[in-house]
Amino acid sequence: MSTTIAKDQPGEGRLEHAQSDHPPIARAKVGVVLVNLGTPDNTDYGSMRRYLSEFLSDQRVVDYARWKWQPILQLIVLTRRPFLSGQAYKSIWNTEKDESPLLTITRAQTEKFAAQMQSLYGDEVVVDFCMRYGNPSTESVLTRLMENGCERILFFPLYPQYGSPTTATANDQAFRALMKMKWQPAIRTVPAYFEHPGYLRALATSVTDVYEPLSERPSKLVASYHGVPERFLHEGDPYHCQCQKTTRLLREKLGWEKGSIDTAFQSKFGPEKWLGPATVDHVAELARQGHKHIAVISPAFTADCVETLEEIEDEIRESFIAAGGETFTYIPCLNDRDDHIEALVDIANNELGGWVLPVSSTA
Numbered sequence: 060m061s062t063t064i065a066k067d068q069p070g071e072g073r074l075e076h077a078q079s080d081h082p083p084i085a086r087a088k089v090g091v092v093l094v095n096l097g098t099p100d101n102t103d104y105g106s107m108r109r110y111l112s113e114f115l116s117d118q119r120v121v122d123y124a125r126w127k128w129q130p131i132l133q134l135i136v137l138t139r140r141p142f143l144s145g146q147a148y149k150s151i152w153n154t155e156k157d158e159s160p161l162l163t164i165t166r167a168q169t170e171k172f173a174a175q176m177q178s179l180y181g182d183e184v185v186v187d188f189c190m191r192y193g194n195p196s197t198e199s200v201l202t203r204l205m206e207n208g209c210e211r212i213l214f215f216p217l218y219p220q221y222g223s224p225t226t227a228t229a230n231d232q233a234f235r236a237l238m239k240m241k242w243q244p245a246i247r248t249v250p251a252y253f254e255h256p257g258y259l260r261a262l263a264t265s266v267t268d269v270y271e272p273l274s275e276r277p278s279k280l281v282a283s284y285h286g287v288p289e290r291f292l293h294e295g296d297p298y299h300c301q302c303q304k305t306t307r308l309l310r311e312k313l314g315w316e317k318g319s320i321d322t323a324f325q326s327k328f329g330p331e332k333w334l335g336p337a338t339v340d341h342v343a344e345l346a347r348q349g350h351k352h353i354a355v356i357s358p359a360f361t362a363d364c365v366e367t368l369e370e371i372e373d374e375i376r377e378s379f380i381a382a383g384g385e386t387f388t389y390i391p392c393l394n395d396r397d398d399h400i401e402a403l404v405d406i407a408n409n410e411l412g413g414w415v416l417p418v419s420s421t422a
């Protein structure tokens with residue numbers, strides 16, 4: 060079969076078949092995919108069980124030997140947990156759209172991000188989002204982008220701190236999808252961005268925005284990160300260090316004194332020792348120490364979800380009040396704040412270097 064080089068196309072050097080009966084080949088574009096964790100399709104037992112089964116069967120999340128873990132998961136954990144978690148999701152469900160807040164917020168982030176990318180790159184860049192678990196699946200989105208001519212894809216896990224149960228498994232899933240393709244796109248993955256000045260600026264501004272109208276300034280800010288087993292740290296996962304550093308950088312950005320922000324970890328799962336202190340205990344301890352007014356921020360979550368809207372706003376708040384605390388202020392995640400989206404766009408631009416040029420610079 061003879062081939063020619065399509066020189067008049069932006070992806071110059073791309074091979075194009077000269078045969079007239081060959082199916083048309085779409086103009087080469089760059090895809091950018093925002094990736095989040097995933098969420099159940101509904102709050103009923105079946106939907107919750109499906110979601111939790113996929114999530115908790117992931118060896119990046121629970122890394123026990125399959126033959127030991129699967130019977131415990133399928134016969135014990137997945138009998139009760141779908142009910143309990145289903146209740147938690149029900150209490151925060153977006154009833155208007157009939158979906159979880161994580162999905163609503165990820166879509167809103169993607170729309171704003173896409174609008175900014177469009178104004179920078181025109182139609183050369185196509186933006187979409189996918190989930191690691193549930194829908195829209197990673198495979199379906201990567202396949203669709205490839206079918207739409209995206210021969211290069213920037214895969215952007217929305218986790219500021221690298222974690223093997225989050226960033227690594229998201230990337231694994233992308234490469235699993237690529238394994239099935241005859242024609243794979245070139246792929247780049249976006250690294251952790253907890254040190255990015257735009258991310259830190261957005262976090263700091265989200266704190267001052269909430270503090271400004273408060274009549275009583277909180278005497279302590281608690282940065283509550285999703286926990287992982289402590290063992291992961293000893294096995295080389297940098298998540299713990301990146302969380303500690305995020306707290307320090309946030310404090311420096313705010314210009315606050317040492318000791319004004321504490322780091323804690325939430326959402327413990329299973330009997331193993333997890334990173335500590337546990338947020339739920341730490342806020343009670345703060346109340347016992349005499350802190351009457353505290354605030355909580357969750358820098359590892361880019362979108363509010365069941366872990367923030369239910370666990371922090373409900374369980375962790377109650378723990379503080381029950382121990383004698385008076386006001387508990389939750390600082391929402393960065394969600395689709397403009398300064399957050401600007402930071403994400405800047406991060407993506409840095410990673411797109413050499414792949415695509417802004418429209419203004421090619422004119």
Ligand SMILES: C=CC1=C(C)c2cc3[nH]c(cc4nc(cc5[nH]c(cc1n2)c(C)c5CCC(=O)O)C(CCC(=O)O)=C4C)c(C)c3C=C
Nearest residue numbers: 096097098120144161222224225285287328359364365366
């Ligand atoms: C062993 C279990 C888990 C590990 C390790 C873990 C790490 C981890 N998770 C996030 C972010 C999110 N987790 C969310 C929900 C969630 N997480 C676990 C378990 C582990 N997570 C479960 C079982 C659940 C479901 C809810 C429940 O049953 O309690 C979510 C919210 C999703 C939503 O739909 O709202 C997020 C986001 C991080 C950042 C992390 C470690 C790096």
Ligand SMILES: [Fe+2]
Nearest residue numbers: 096285326366
């Ligand atoms: Fe989690």
Ligand SMILES: [Fe+2]
Nearest residue numbers: 326365366370
């Ligand atoms: Fe939780």
